[in-house]
Amino acid sequence: xxxxxxxxxxxxxxxxxxxxxxxxxxxxxxxxxxxxxxxxxxxxxxxxxxxxxxxxxxxxxxxxxxxxxxxxxxxxxxxxxxxxxxxxxxxxxxxxxxxxxxxxxxxxxxxx
Amino acid sequence: xxxxxxxxxxxxxxxxxxxxxxxxxxxxxxxxxxxxxxxxxxxxxxxxxxxxxxxxxxxxxxxxxxxxxxxxxxxxxxxxxxxxxxxxxxxxxxxxxxxxxxxxxxxxxxxxxxxxxx
Numbered sequence: 001x002x003x004x005x006x007x008x009x010x011x012x013x014x015x016x017x018x019x020x021x022x023x024x025x026x027x028x029x030x031x032x033x034x035x036x037x038x039x040x041x042x043x044x045x046x047x048x049x050x051x052x053x054x055x056x057x058x059x060x061x062x063x064x065x066x067x068x069x070x071x072x073x074x075x076x077x078x079x080x081x082x083x084x085x086x087x088x089x090x091x092x093x094x095x096x097x098x099x100x101x102x103x104x105x106x107x108x109x110x111x112x
Numbered sequence: 113x114x115x116x117x118x119x120x121x122x123x124x125x126x127x128x129x130x131x132x133x134x135x136x137x138x139x140x141x142x143x144x145x146x147x148x149x150x151x152x153x154x155x156x157x158x159x160x161x162x163x164x165x166x167x168x169x170x171x172x173x174x175x176x177x178x179x180x181x182x183x184x185x186x187x188x189x190x191x192x193x194x195x196x197x198x199x200x201x202x203x204x205x206x207x208x209x210x211x212x213x214x215x216x217x218x219x220x221x222x223x224x225x226x227x228x229x230x
Contacts, residue, residue, distance in 0.1 A: 008153075034218070043118075043205050043221035044156070088155060100146075100207075100219060102155045 003027055006089055006103030015112050019076040023089035023103045026070065030101070031094040033065050035074045038086045038105065047087075048074065079110045115139050116208050118222035125196055126230055133191045133225045135206030141186035142208030146219060147179070150203040162189055186210075196229045203227075 006023045013019055021035075032051055036044035048063035050056045050072075056063045062075040072091075076083055089103040115138040125131050135145060144163050148156040160176075162168040162183035170176045178200075180192040189208075193200055203226050207219040 036221070041203070041224070041226065043116075043207075043224045046114075046218065046220060049218055099158065099161065100156075104155045 001026060002104075003101050004089065004091060004103040006106055008104050008106060010107040010109055012109045012111060013079055015079060015081060015110055017079050017110070019079050019083070019108060019110075021074040021076075021087050021089075021106050021108070023072050024070055025072075025091060025101075027093065028067070028070065029093040030091040032092040033063070033072050034090045034100070035061075035063055036088040036090060038088060040085075044088055079108075081110050081112050084109045114218075114220040116142075116206065116220050116222040118206055118225050120225060121223060122226045122228075124228045124230065127197050128195055131193045131196055131227060133193075133204055133206075133227075135189045135191070135208070135222050137187045137208040137210075137220075140208075141210060142189075143186065143210035144208070145183055145189040146207045146209075147181060147189075147191050148205045148207065150205060150224075156205060159191075193227065196227070198229045201227055201229045 004025045035048040037047050038044040050063050050065050053065050053067045060077045064073040086105040086107045088105040090100045117136045119134045147159045150156045158171050159174045160168045160170045160181050162181050164183050164186050168181035183189040203224050205224040207221045209219045
């Protein structure tokens with residue numbers, strides 16, 4: 001079993017839709033949670049960073065962490081064609097400085 | 113802020129040659145740099161972690177003599193793929209962390225280097 005599970009998709013939505021991306025994990029030691037966006041043939045770009053449980057909002061993006069369920073989500077409101085990319089969740093264990101554990105990534109396509 | 117660059121962005125080489133990839137943090141001092149490899153339609157796989165002035169820590173299954181990492185300064189790390197073979201063809205991505213005052217382990221990624229070994 002992988003430490004971090006993420007549905008690879010692809011996920012296709014119409015422009016303007018609300019997108020929900022999710023990851024589950026098995027290790028309760030994970031404390032830091034990130035979402036990265038990666039365009040084709042480019043490096044990942046940090047979108048959201050959260051520590052422990054709770055919500056964080058930044059513009060059209062909202063990240064949620066539910067540690068009791070070992071489940072994290074990224075919501076994208078008013079999705080745009082430019083949001084079409086692969087979204088990677090990543091997390092770090094408490095006390096394990098720097099070592100990111102990535103999900104497989106979900107490919108999102110927003111159709112105009 | 114938090115810009116990481118990589119050079120070259122793309123390299124094609126013959127089998128048996130060595131290739132050096134540079135990773136630079138442009139606007140912050142990176143106490144730690146990471147090297148990842150990504151195969152098509154797969155996630156990033158950590159190869160090694162390097163701290164400035166010390167030897168890199170390699171992940172299990174990564175040959176340290178084949179993938180030489182040098183982290184000579186707080187803004188530069190290099191990855192040298194020695195005696196490259198076609199199976200080494202991949203997308204190599206570095207990241208850096210150590211943003212002053214952040215108090216976090218946030219990593220910022222470079223744009224990646226696509227290596228093709230003929």
